[in-house]
Amino acid sequence: MKNVALLGATGAMGQRFVQMLEGHPYFDLRLLVASSHRKGKKYGEDVHWLLGSNVPEYVRDMELHDFDPEILEREGIEVVFSALPSDVARDYEGKLRSRGFAVFSNASAYRMEKDVPIIIPEVNGEHIKLVEVQREKYGGFIVTNSNCSTAGLVMALHPLKKYGIEEVFVSTYQALSGAGYPGVPSLDIQGNVIPYIRSEEEKIRRESCKILGALDGGKIKDYHMRVIASCARVPVKDGHLESVVIKLREDVDLEEIKRSMQKMQGIPGLPSSPEKPLIVRDEVDRPQPALDAYCGGGRARGMGVVVGRFAKYGPYLRFFLLVHNTIRGGAGNAILNGEYALKMGYIG
Ligand SMILES: NC(=O)c1ccc[n+]([C@@H]2O[C@H](COP(=O)([O-])OP(=O)(O)OC[C@H]3O[C@@H](n4cnc5c(N)ncnc54)[C@H](OP(=O)(O)O)[C@@H]3O)[C@@H](O)[C@H]2O)c1
Structure with a gap:
């Protein structure tokens, strides 16, 4: 078991980490960090819990700490999961990397x-x-997961790379939990759709090309494709729906596209990787956030991405996908990255 600290433990994403780390076979959550005004308070008494009726018992009496790398060292922490806002993360995660920690952000x-x-x-x-490159420079390393919408998109695109992806047009319908807590004011979103999410469209473009890129001599060479994203916030609690239109270099029929997606495999032996990371549905009205957000079993619940509504228009292929934004698009993927780094011998 590896001793683990969680930064940003009280936020929307931090709570998902707390829920998903309960009883984890490799990671023992020992330290919770939030803003300094909560220092010394008990997690169960101070958090505004969003994920059901009760704060999990194993964390209820744990004390909240403010950020102090020395406490992490004293407690024998090896692995850090981070759910911090980006500006704070820049400072704290960099400091932890320089002190030799493995940070999953x-x-x-x-x-x-x-x-x-x-x-x-x-x-x-x-x-x-790339962890090896960082270790040499800093002592520790940072592994990130993508923006929540990007996670679902690249999972669906990955099996199609072999046909040559030239263009991607993606329109997102993003859930409220993606905006953190308290997030979007209720009067702004009730009965409404907001066609703007700050920086999201640019993040989808840049991150997709990096993730699908190839590792080449200690650097990543971006995958070359045009990505145009249009992002909207909708009054849904969890699960980002995305409408995707792509142009492939090869002319491939729809059944072959679906077969390629269905063949995608999970990583054997990792508790948070579903056996089938992509689930193809043939019903005319799937995927839906209310029905498909928690696809995947056991520890991989919410780690599956559901795709459906395939159609072809000349050289363009259209489908919808659904990704759970705080699980595959957030905490679940970070935990899976930790499991993967452990399996590959990069921790301890
Ligand atoms: N929500 C999603 O679907 C999603 C998906 C992918 C990535 N992300 C990323 O994940 C991160 C967290 O998002 P979120 O939605 O959980 O945000 P959030 O609800 O606003 O939570 C932020 C957390 O960071 C803590 N924090 C803020 N300033 C701090 C400081 N100076 N020192 C220590 N702790 C501090 C907060 O503690 P207090 O409560 O004490 O203030 C809280 O626990 C962000 O970088 C976000 O972009 C979110």
Whole structure:
């Protein structure tokens, strides 16, 4: 078992980590960090719990700490999961990396750094080798996961790379939990759709090309494709729906596209990787957030991406996908990255 600290433990994403780390076979959550005004308070008494009726018992009486790398060292922490806002993450995660910690982050602060990988193990696990470049420079390392919408998109695109992806037009319908807590004011979103999410469209473009890129001599060479994203916030609690239109270099029929997606495999032996990371549905009205957000079993619940509504219009292929934004698009993928780094011998 590895001793684990969680930064940003009280936020929307931090709570998902707390829920998903309960009883984890490799990671023992020992330290919770939030803003300094909560220092010394009990997690169960101070958190505004969003995920059901009760704060999990194993964390209820744990004390909240403010950020102090010395406490992490004293407690024998080896692995850090971070659910911090990006500006704070830039400072704290960098400090922890320099002190030799293995940091698995949800924040965007380091995602586009040359030597920091954005990993979805079933898609670009080999990018984990960049950890070696960081270790040499800093002692520790940071592994990030992608922006929540990007996670679903690249999982669906990965099996189609062999046909040559030239263009991607993606329109997103993004859930409220993606905006953190308290997030979007209720009067702004009730009965409404907001066609703007700050920086999201640019993140989808840059991160997709990096994740689908190839590792080449200690650097990632971006995958060359045109990506145009249009993002909207909708009054849904969890699960980002995305409408995707792509142009492939090869002319491939729909049944072959579906078969290629269905063949995508999970990573054997990793508790948070579903056996089938992509689920193809043929019903005319799927995927839906209310029905499909928690696809995947056991520890991989919410780690599956559901695709459906395939159609072809000349050279363009259209489908919808659904990704759970705080699980595959957040905490679940970060935990999976931790499991993967452990399996590959990069921790301890
Ligand atoms: N929500 C999603 O679907 C999603 C998906 C992918 C990535 N992300 C990324 O994940 C990160 C967290 O998102 P979120 O939605 O959980 O945000 P959030 O609800 O606003 O939570 C932020 C957390 O960071 C803590 N924090 C803020 N300033 C701090 C400081 N100076 N020192 C220590 N702790 C501090 C907060 O503690 P207090 O409560 O004490 O203030 C809280 O626990 C962000 O970088 C976000 O972009 C989110």
